[in-house]
Amino acid sequence: MLANRSMPPSTVIPVLAYPDVGQAVDWLCDVFGFAERVRIGNHRAQLNVGDGAVVVAQQRLTQGSDSSLPRREAVSASVMVRIHDVDRHCQHATDRGARILQPPADYPYGERQYTVEDLAGYLWTFSHTIADVAPEEWGGTLITPR
Secondary structure (H helix, E strand, O other): OOOOOOOOOOOEEEEEEEOOHHHHHHHHHHHHOOEEEEEEOOOEEEEEEOOEEEEEEEOEEOOOOOOOOOOOOEEOEEEEEEOOOHHHHHHHHHHOOOEEEEEEEEEOOOEEEEEEEOOOOOEEEEEEEOOOOOHHHOOOEEOOOO
């Protein structure tokens, strides 16, 4: 697998949604000893966890949710998995009837990704590196360890 400075080197990267990303990052780093790796605006951050990683993301409504309802359906977590061939993987999932939410696409941070819903409604994003891109080139900020 290619290295990419904009992506944690882990194979599986949980993405957890919080109402306030900054507050979540501060708490996770303070209470669990995680280390912030990259901050992407105020809506996303990558944290180092030992030799693994976790992404903290802004909570968002699921497609089709009615925001006027007092109880909102929100995406609270998804899983990101780094693989070698997104297109082949997506085709395999499609052939088996999986619901593809976002087809394979290239992103400015050096990844090609697609998102699929599993049988229980969980979201999975599969990603492979297509280029080594510095976070500053696409609007991220590399956080220097303290």
